[in-house]
Amino acid sequence: MAPTNFRTLLIVAAAALTALFILSSSTRHVASNAAHAASIPSIPSIPSIPSIPSLDLNVPSTFHWRTSAHKPPVQKNSTSGEASWYSDWRWLNPFSSSLTLDEERIVLPPLPERPYIYTYLDTTVKRDKQTQEVDKEIIATWRRAWWAKGFRPVVLTQAEAMAHPLYPSLKPKGMPHALEVEFSRWLAWSHMGTGLLADLYCLPMGAYDDALLIHLRRGQFAQLTRFEAIGSGLFAGEKSHIDSAVQDALNDARLSSFNSITDAVKSSLFRVEQPTSIAYYDSGTLQKRYSAIANAILVDPVKGRRHLNKLMISHLHIVWQNTFSSGIEVLKPLPAHTTALVEPSLHLAQLLAECPETLLPSSCPPNNPKCTPCVGSKMRITHPEAFRNASSLYTIATVPHPYTMITLNNQTSDVTIKHIRRNTDRDRWIHSVTRDVLGDGRGAPSRVIALKDAVASEFGRARSLWFTVEHFPPNIAVDITADRVPTNDVEERPVDKTPFPENWLEDIDWHFGFLIPRTTVSHGESMNPVPLPERWSKGQQGVPADKKKSYDPADPTENQQKVEAQLLKKARDAINSKDKQLRLMRDVAEKWNLADLEAWRFVRAFRAQSVMERDVFEEEESAYAGTNGARKGRWW
Ligand SMILES: *[C@@H]1O[C@H](CO)[C@@H](O)[C@H](O)[C@H]1NC(C)=O
Ligand SMILES: *[C@@H]1O[C@H](CO)[C@@H](O)[C@H](O)[C@H]1NC(C)=O
Ligand SMILES: *[C@@H]1O[C@H](CO)[C@@H](O)[C@H](O)[C@H]1NC(C)=O
Secondary structure, eight states: OOHHHHHHHHHHHHHHHHHHHHHHHTSHHHHHHHHHHHHSTTSOOOOOOOOOOOOOOOOOGGGOOOSOOOOOOOOTTOEETTEEEEEOGGGOSSOTHHHHSOSSEEEEOOOOOOOEEEEEOOTTSOOOHHHHHHHHHHHHHHHHHHHHTTOEEEEEOHHHHHTSTTGGGTGGGOOOHHHHHHHHHHHHHHHHOSEEEEOTTEEEOSOTTOHHHHHHHHTOOSSEEEETTOTTSEEEEOHHHHHHHHHHHHTOTTGGGOSSHHHHSOGGGEEEEOOTTEEEOOHHHHHHHOHHHHHHHHHOHHHHHHHHHHHHHHHHHHHHHHHTTTEEEEOOSSGGGOHHHHHHHHHHHHHHHSOOOOSOTTOOOTTOTTOOOSTTOOOOEEOOSSOOOOTTEEEEEEEOOHHHHHHHHHTSSOOOHHHHHHHOOTTHHHHHHTHHHHOSSOOHHHHHHHHHHHHHSHHHHTTEEEEEGGGSOTTHHHHHHHHOOOOSOTTTOOOOBOOSOHHHHHHHHHHHTSOOOSBSSOOOOTTOOSOGGGGSOTTSTTSOHHHHHHOOTTSOOHHHHHHHHHHHHHHHHHHHOOOHHHHHHHHHHHHHTHHHHHHHHHHHHHHHHHHHHHHHHHHHHTTSTTSOGGGTOOOO
């Protein structure tokens, strides 16, 4: 086809599309979507997708314009259980099916690129079993922390170093052993190429959207970079820089007189940046700031390093708590009958508000000596009805399926179709949740957009965690409600051991980047010097302050909560049921609450995608060092 003809065709096609768009916009539904999409501030203007028109347009017949269209192809690793999704930059649209042409497939934002960060494990020294165990725990801390901040943490060993062509030239240089290990580390890094190289004791210690972490995630380094005052803690660079720096250093005649690689590499090759949100627990720092740990390591390396691991985890946790200084909000829209519904979120919030266990509970991370330790200033937990969009608040929310919401409101599972249509308001859940950000005047489509933004935008995902009722492990709400025996007696009050299954919690650990405490009242083992009563506020003897807060006088009685929990369980079964009558009820509930349904499906798919992302990562890494043996990977 001649270029001019092609251009004409393009112009005609563009004109036809415009006409189509204008025509379809005049149908009420799409027009309101577009108007709402446009009226939400600071959301990038995304072209509204016209629903596939069934209008008989007078388009020239040569166009073969059809009313049906291909569904977008299914992407790799994009289904999990009932959830399926499609990653596309046009995700911030009210209804996914207008893009996927599939009721069930939800459009999610594309997963952000995760830049590589490497650490090196010197596998040439022999380790006993106990040492290996501690190594494993520390590696897990390192991987989890960097993963949660948006990186792709990979553990390298001698295997990668040996794959580098310069490796054979290391030994003949006669360097001190420590320096040789450092060079091996750099060769392994260089073999992998562009990325970050971190020490195992170097952790990201700041908010997800901290400026330095954003810069590091961008993954572009004009020059080899090191960080002020943390020595070999962290480097960044591109393959060509790394290669030439190593080459250069190895050719230096004074090589064996250097103590470290930062001496060996010409300082002019480095650009030096401030390690604002990077914490490095090297031996110097330990001696200076955490001498109890340094001494413990001297006395018993295995035990001491285990204490160090706990200290690092506690600092990651404290920094998270400090980031959300206004506390945790557990959303409880439509509070009358949703106590059991929010119970698991509340429980998770309580675990997050716990003070982490460590030898030095009032210490701060090395890069942030002015932090507010958890002891004496516990996080606030509240349960408002609406989502509040504030950067210092963390939100945890559970989204019910519309059918679940209807049965909870009715307090029985014997609802009729007539009752749903006549007596229930549409999309009550999402209306209530978005009331604070949007007020009362907006329609459902703009509420869905606001909710998706809160769940999945760069800003939102760092500040909130959303589940569907189904995403909590089965019957968790029932378990929690059944087990809790309110008591005013300190002695008799049982330790609230979490009913969350371990593998479920592990996903949450990776989401936050630190091990979440497993009990809500961490009873001090011998190593926790904080006297317990200090953690409880006066006048509420016997029940920890945070527990007390969760008992709202307006809350339903224990008995009512049991009813709710039973209804929840029934609804969960009904949603997955094949029974004809139940399916019909569910369909009616869904059609009646399209916005609530979209929110529920979106949240389900978003969580599933994030779990899947890690599963795929662990699967890929399982053949290499540093992954959890339980996932059938080899250790090294
Ligand atoms: C992801 O997709 C690949 C290729 O389709 C498949 O081999 C792998 O098992 C999937 N991973 C998960 C966790 O589903
Ligand atoms: C529950 O539903 C039934 C009909 O299905 C209706 O008669 C009753 O009023 C509803 N109860 C509430 C509290 O909404
Ligand atoms: C919340 O605030 C951030 C930053 O001000 C903004 O980008 C985002 O769109 C807001 N989200 C909602 C749901 O209003």
